Amino acid sequence: MNAIISPTTTMSRTDAEARVIHTESSAPKPMMTLRNVSKGYGSGATRNEVLKGINMNLRDGEFLAVVGFSGSGKTTLTQLLAGLIRPDSGEITMNEEVVTGPSPDRGLVFQNYSLLPWLTVRGNIALSVDRVFRHWSRAQRHEHVDKFIEMVGLTHAVHRRPHELSGGMRQRVSLARTLAMKPKVLLLDEPLSALDALTRSVMQDEILKIWEEERQTCLMITNDVDEAILVADRIVPLNPGPSANLGPAFTVELDRPRNKTELNHNERFKQLRNAVTNYLVAVRQKSRRDEAAQSTQVRIDRPNISPKDLSLSGRTQL
């Protein structure tokens, strides 16, 4: 395997906690750290172990992409990072402080835009800005909202309500609302997956442009390997569940600013795409084999009951 496409850091193994600290000691300071984090839902026979023993560093100022299959626990991972849910075991820290709940320091953009339908574009963004920057003057807040509406190219639609916007425009509002709160960490949970291919492509470029201006610490969840390579400094695969953990990190050594059309002809890009895709296909095949082996091993215990009398005397015979 070519050096540029070798996974660089083992992110999650049962003994990974010590290894993460050891292998990443020379890397930039982590902004967020997950140590041996596990999370499941339900109890008893219906218990679903979603994530198990996750170890990860989100470094200060980096763009990290987590790629994985549907249902592997990607949203669970972002919700844990955002502080919306708590791990069953293990610890999540931000700047070495344990995350115990949501905070404006961690801005989350969802797949569905969650805009308030009765508010305009400006109103939706201003609501968050007024809450986070209540100590600013009215004029300051107004100017701040304007700046982010302009950044996502919605100045012409500032007075429209969500139902008057296309899917791409709604996602722009959602992005502007989160960016305007100036979070230290931006968490993007498949923000583009509900959009058509063309709008998705335009939005990828916009997210990239904004990130290149702001250089905020960012984690993006996606199921699209090309998208991950386009935006990220590192790509971490989330292995298929149940009890999903993280695969090895792939470093994206491609110059910035990145141009999608040029990347299509770039050998490094193609090799990296193959390496990440091959990894994902291999872990999925392994997970299916393990599942199949497990299901053939399931033993059915029949009840130990012997009939006392099988005669049908005294009953109607059919």
Ligand SMILES: Nc1ncnc2c1ncn2[C@@H]1O[C@H](COP(=O)(O)OP(=O)(O)OP(=O)(O)O)[C@@H](O)[C@H]1O
């Ligand atoms: N609140 C919940 N209660 C019970 N089970 C849940 C809950 N949230 C998620 N799950 C289950 O956990 C597993 C992982 O879900 P999650 O949404 O994290 O995966 P995902 O990788 O984001 O999926 P997708 O790509 O389809 O959005 C799924 O089996 C899901 O049904």
